[in-house]
Amino acid sequence: MALYPSSSRPSLRHGVRLMSVLLSVPPLVLSSCDSGSGGGDSDGSGGTGDVASLSAEVVAEYPSDPTSFTQGLEVMPEGDLLVSTGKEGQSRIYRTPRTDASHDAATVSADLDPQYFGEGSTRHGDDIWQLTWKHGVAVKRDAATLEQTDEASYTGEGWGLCSNGERLVMSDGSDKLTFRDPSTFAVTGEVSVALDGDAVDQLNELDCSDGDIWANVWYDDRILRINPATGEVNGVLDTSDLDLPAREKDGADVLNGIAKVPGTTDHFLITGKLWDTVYEVTVK
Template sequence: MRFLLLPLIALSLVACQAPASAPAQPTAPVQTPVYSYRVVGTYPHDTRAFTQGLLWLDGHLYESTGQIGQSTIRRVNLEDGEVLQSVSIPRGLFGEGLVDWGDQLISITWQDGVGYRWDRATFRRLGLWRYDGEGWGLTQNGREIIMSDGTHELRFLDPATLTERRRLAVTDNGVPVPRLNELEWVNGEILANVWQTPMIARIDPASGNVTGWIDLTALAIENGSGSDNVLNGIAYDAQRDRLFVTGKYWPRLYEIDLVAPSRGSVDSR
C-alpha cells in the first residue's frame, strides 16, 4: 500500500456548444467544491490502533485495526476510548475494513484475499469468504456491501454470498481517483478516505462522480506527521446525525460538521 501522491482535485476543460460554423471554445476550468469543517466534539482514541475500518452501531464505535500480529476487531466506548470487546483476526494476516450486516460484522484483509464473518454480539468467528485482489475498506447501502481495493473502483457485493455484483469507477471531473480506502455511507452518498492524504471524497453512488472534497489537513497535522499516522476512519451516527473521523495511531477522534465552501455555513448531511 505504497503509492506516490497524486493531485486530488482534478480540473477539466469542458467544451461549450457552439454554432456549426464556429469551432468549440473551452470554458474556464471547473473545480470540485472543497468543504472545510467545524469540530464539535473531541474524544480519546487508542494510539496503538492502526485504524482500518470504523463504524457507529448500537451506541458504540466498532473499529478494525491492521498490522500483522496486531489486527483486531473491537467495540469501543466513544466517551473515553475504552476498548470494551476485542478479538484478533487469524495470525499472519493484515486486517483491513469492517462493516455491519444484520447481526454480523464482516471484515477483510489486505493482500490475502480472505474476509471473515463475525457474530456481532460475541465476536465469535462464523466463517470466511474469498475475493480477488486487495481488500481496503467496507461500507453498505442497506442493499449491498461496498468494498474498496486501493484502486479507483468500488465493488458492490451480494450481502448473502459476498460475491461481486458490479463495480463503480470513481472519477473527479473525469479523472480516476485511486487509493480509495475506508468507506462510509452517509445520507445517500459514499464518503471515502484517499490513502496517505488528508482528504475525504464525497462520491455520488449512481455515477461515481466526486461531488466534493472534505479537507482535514489541520487535523492530520495536529495528530502526527509520520507516514503511518494518516487520516483513516469515518463513522456516521444516522440517528443523531453525527459524523466522526480519526486516523491511524491518532490520539484523538473527532465529531465534525461540514462547512460549505461557498456560503460558509454548516452543510446539512
C-alpha cells in the first residue's frame, strides 16, 4: 500500500475515511494479546477482551496557533508546551505556555532550516530531538534555548517521536516503531504494532507515558495505546464523538497531537494540524 506522508495530507472532513485506513486498522474485536505494561484488560468500563475501548471527555480548551501544521506536541517538565511544525520553509519548533499556544504566545522559537520539512519532536533530559520528513536528519537542540547543538542521520521517513525516559521511540508512517539512543540517535531496537494480530500502519505523532506509547494514526479519529514490549495495541481511544469544533473549521487538517499532562493520571492534550484550539481531555 502506498503511504502518504504526514506532511502532504489533504484536509480531513468529519466522517471521511480513506479505504487504506479501513483496511489497515481492523475493527475492535476480541483479542487474546498480552496487554503488557499499562494493562488493557477489560474492567467493565468499555473494554473488549484485552483491548480496552477508551473514552474521553473535554474538560478545557486553550487557544492554539492556526498557522501551525502541528507535527509534535509535548508537555515539558516545567509545564510549558513544546510544539514542532511542518511545511517547507515554514517549519519551526517552539515553547509556549500550556494554556496558551496562540500565535504570539511562544516564549522561545527556532526555525528549521528552510530545506527541511519538520516533523515530530521530543524532550529527553536537557536535549530536544526534532525530526525531518524525507531528509533523514534529526536535529538535536538545547531544551532551554532550542538552539541546535548537533544532528544525526537516519534511514527512511520521520513522522512521530517521544521519549520513555530511557530511549526515544520513533514512527515512520509504517507499522514499525523504532527505539533509538537518546544521545546518538542510533537504533537500539524496533517493534511492529498490531491490533488483534493485524498490522496497523501510518502511525504518526507519539506520546510516551506510564509505560505505554500513544499514537495518532493518520486520517483516523482513533488514538492507539500500545504496549512497547510487544507492539500490541491494548487500548483504543475513539475521538469521533468528541465535540472538537476546531477540526471542522475551514482549512483545518487531520487530528495529530497527543500529550500527557504531567502530574495527572488521566489528563491529555489533543490537537490537530492547523487547528486553532488545543483540547484538554480526561481519558478512561
